[in-house]
Amino acid sequence: MVLHRFFTVAILLLFFMASCGDNPKGKSATTTKTEAEKDSVTIDSAKQKNKQKKEEKFVLTDENAVDFFFEYQKDLKVNKVKITTRLGSFTVQLFDDVPYHKANFIYLTRKGYFNETQFHRVVKDFIIQGGNSDDIKTGKKRSEIGRYLLPPDTRKGHRHDRGTLSMPSSEKENNPHMLASPYEFFIVVTHPGSYHLDGDYTPFGRVIEGMDVVDKINSVEVGEGDWPNQNVYIQKAEVVE
Template identity: 65%
Template sequence: MLRPSISLIASITLFFFSSCGNKTGRKPNIEKTAKKELIGNKADSIPSEIKKEKTEEAEFVLTEENAIDFFFKYAKEVKENKVRLTTNMGSFTIQLFDNVPYHKANFIYLIKKGYFDNTQFHRIVKDFIIQGGNSDDKATGRKRAKIGRYLLPPDTRKGHKHHRGTISMPSSERDNPHKLASPYEFFIVVTKPGSYHLDGSYTPFGRIIEGMDIVDKINQVDVDEGDWPMLNVTILKAEVF
């Protein structure tokens, strides 16, 4: 029987170990590893530092089941009660009512999340209202999906009426006999002295204290048959203070 020489065994062993090693000598690319995870690779392939970042970035999502409890607590934490909306036609300031806590807290929360930035006054009815908080931009839908899907109960018995300059919240377009409010939109009354037929159906949660002339200016822009402005009226920035 032929026996392999010692030199042949050593050569085979050296070839085996060199083949199993990292030929390039480079460290794994963390960005590529993380990218693969986004398209369905197993989580255990992600380095620990990437796992930590993904956990920290996880966002709380509002639902119809948790929204009321969340805003009940959130309303106790917020200190701000004024809002400034800056549009491409000028800015105006809103004083929020303290005794409609859910609606006030919701508006402040969305502003702090940056939701209203780059949305539009998408419905304008002459000498009646301007309605904002939506757009035909897909980014608005993505922001809504990230924050959550929920409605707010009406809060109409706090003594607030739909005077001129009042900001209120429209009801959802879904089958909605209880007039649950659509939290992502709002309207401002332009009618003189007010639109009191809205009382009892919608929830006023603030009033314009500065810049009503800008609201009137927005109300006079040309619109199409669906009350959508012919030129975009964009909310550039929403701020609380």
Template identity: 65%
Template sequence: MRNYLAALGALAALFGFHSCKDTPKMEATPEVEVVETLKDTVVVDSAEEPEEEPFRLNEDNAIDFFFNYAKDLKETKVKISTNHGDFTIQLYNNVPYHKANFIYLAKAGYFDNTYFHRVVKNFIIQGGNADNKETSRKRREIGRYLLPPDTRKGHKHHRGTVSMPSSEINNPHMLASPYEFFIVVTKPGSYHLDGEYTPFGKVISGMDVVDKINNLPVDDGDWPKQNVVITKAEAF
């Protein structure tokens, strides 16, 4: 009986080899492992399990994710490099979700090759978006979510303050758009923004670069006539 089974196995292997050679494979087939026992020949499926869906942030998991992410954070600053120079942001510790979000996006490389896409003279510069496919792809891969406002921590919109704009889409509670940020240029500040938006840091060096960007010529939509590129955002 064992000799008979062995002969059948040899014929099957020969036929299988011939079929694989002459017939194009249209679909991946799970590998199998043939294990011979005293009683029978058992076919064991050894194909790898399908990969899990990649993690993406959404409205349901973002708060829990950033709550836990903030626990192990050692970084407190982010250096923004642009094609007009560099500046450094000190992040506030008592707005943990917004701080963790900004560091997470910086470490994920989201801000790299985005623009300062809105410049309002003597008011603000706003960055974190771009009209390119790469930025859209990054947003899809990271996820779609908003952050709750955190406006009662005593931070005001002084000159150099870094704050988070609110989403303009179906957003009666002024939830923050996590992918963008703006920097106040006004002297001494733009205090009419207090209570509406969440300050989460301040520029501690390179404010002259922020002023330089703020003085660039813009079109009718406040977009700089020459792109102001964030070449790198580094958390440290």
């Protein structure tokens, strides 16, 4: 009888110890699972934030444009752009000592801005002016790249000789400093040049090949506002590497 009770007590003790041993294991598993879920949520949140940052597009403004192009021009090893129209192609070479305007033109070319814009102003025996368009997509491209102006750079000794690539000033009101409109450019066709423009506009390059094409564009018929009767699109502008 005593022996039977001894075995009964022993079995009960073993059962109690086994039951107590199960609880910590079960609690640990639950805790580990909860912590893993928390870690997963934290990681997913961090990934989402990084994705949002990557999706945020850089936009140029009057406040950051000069600093941006100052850094951009440091690594530029190219200075030629080829422009193709229905009347043919011509190539311009950009002046290295007009860094902001050069960098701006290369940057916009690489962004594909000039593609499908037009030579929207043609003045006989004077200039052809390009980079604008009455198409909605041109305004959209400008909005995506940014709204900004560039300071003039007229004291480098470059003049408005025939074939000179120059940048017009903005038509914005309250622009006493003749800040340049970065999306547009004009090319002088006058013989030997249009020197009355010196000091007011920034020459930043010259046509080195295809001046006969520039002359063809200058000879198209125009209507009111010097806009060609038949649009002259820039089909493609590409950096010559």
